Amino acid sequence: MAITEKLKKIFMKEGKKINKCLFPAAGYGTRFLPATKAMPKEMLPILNKPLIQYGVEEALEAGITNMAIVTGRGKRAIEDHFDISYELESQIKGTDKESLLTDIRNVINRCVFTYTRQIEMKGLGHAVLTGKPLIGNEPFAVILADDLCHNEEKGILKQMVEIYEKYGVCVVAVQEVEREEVSKYGVIKGEKVDDNLYRVDFMVEKPSVEEAPSNLAVIGRYILIPEIFDILETLPPGKNGEIQLTDALLELAKQGKVLAYRFEGKRFDCGSVAGFVEATNFFFERMKS
Numbered sequence: 001m002a003i004t005e006k007l008k009k010i011f012m013k014e015g016k017k018i019n020k021c022l023f024p025a026a027g028y029g030t031r032f033l034p035a036t037k038a039m040p041k042e043m044l045p046i047l048n049k050p051l052i053q054y055g056v057e058e059a060l061e062a063g064i065t066n067m068a069i070v071t072g073r074g075k076r077a078i079e080d081h082f083d084i085s086y087e088l089e090s091q092i093k094g095t096d097k098e099s100l101l102t103d104i105r106n107v108i109n110r111c112v113f114t115y116t117r118q119i120e121m122k123g124l125g126h127a128v129l130t131g132k133p134l135i136g137n138e139p140f141a142v143i144l145a146d147d148l149c150h151n152e153e154k155g156i157l158k159q160m161v162e163i164y165e166k167y168g169v170c171v172v173a174v175q176e177v178e179r180e181e182v183s184k185y186g187v188i189k190g191e192k193v194d195d196n197l198y199r200v201d202f203m204v205e206k207p208s209v210e211e212a213p214s215n216l217a218v219i220g221r222y223i224l225i226p227e228i229f230d231i232l233e234t235l236p237p238g239k240n241g242e243i244q245l246t247d248a249l250l251e252l253a254k255q256g257k258v259l260a261y262r263f264e265g266k267r268f269d270c271g272s273v274a275g276f277v278e279a280t281n282f283f284f285e286r287m288k289s
């Protein structure tokens with residue numbers, strides 16, 4: 001049976017609409033110290049908008065209105081951002097500054113936000129597992145807000161939701177990186193099944209250049225099926241002593257349930273100073289034009 005038909009068969013069993021997006025946002029953001037000492041990395045602004053709001057808007061564009069956020073100590077500003085600020089709003093009501101709040105008001109009106117806290121920062125896989133009570137037993141999207149993605153016509157998550165709707169298995173976003181950069185990422189090996197689409201058969205977290213099975217690196221956008229939680233629950237710590245999402249995905253990949261999608265668009269690693277500056281310049285130029 002052709003691979004795509006096999007995938008479609010799995011989808012018939014598991015396919016469901018994506019209603020929720022999980023935002024793991026509990027990490028320490030050490031690459032951005034001292035800025036992130038008392039402020040969440042996710043609240044760093046590109047122009048006048050915090051990273052996490054870009055992420056929420058991307059999820060909204062993909063048809064998702066339920067935002068599930070995994071926070072941690074020192075991250076309360078995220079909850080305050082997605083809430084009304086009565087004093088501030090009454091101060092600027094009727095002035096020309098009021099328009100600056102249009103986008104965030106729109107987000108607040110259209111979305112439902114739920115939160116939980118990760119008590120110990122044991123890695124991305126652990127953060128996703130911490131979000132299980134907010135997600136329940138359904139497929140869901142994941143956005144790492146420090147990976148800022150942009151496509152003028154169709155957002156990256158929307159592209160991925162469309163793939164999920166066709167195949168009904170996990171979808172991870174990948175991009176080609178320089179060979180020397182692979183050790184910063186999860187890296188996949190896969191068989192091409194369609195344009196820009198690979199069925200993953202192996203993946204490894206932060207490999208050395210020699211170990212890396214390709215230069216296709218996983219970036220911070222995922223569509224996951226709920227089986228991932230069962231795997232994460234029993235998964236031992238992996239690279240750097242952390243519970244790695246990549247290791248859990250490898251288990252699903254062995255069952256043919258992970259696709260890697262080479263997305264169309266731009267991605268900025270805003271967890272690093274260089275990526276953050278690049279994103280700032282890009283969005284500033286775009287605003288001016």
Ligand code: UTP
Nearest residue numbers: 024025026027028029030031121122123124127
């Ligand atoms: P990163 O490794 O990029 O984020 O994790 P970090 O640990 O905050 O940053 P550095 O490396 O120290 O600078 C990827 C994503 O996973 C979340 C982070 O918030 C980020 O969005 N994360 C990571 C958690 O929520 N919990 C964790 O235990 C680890």
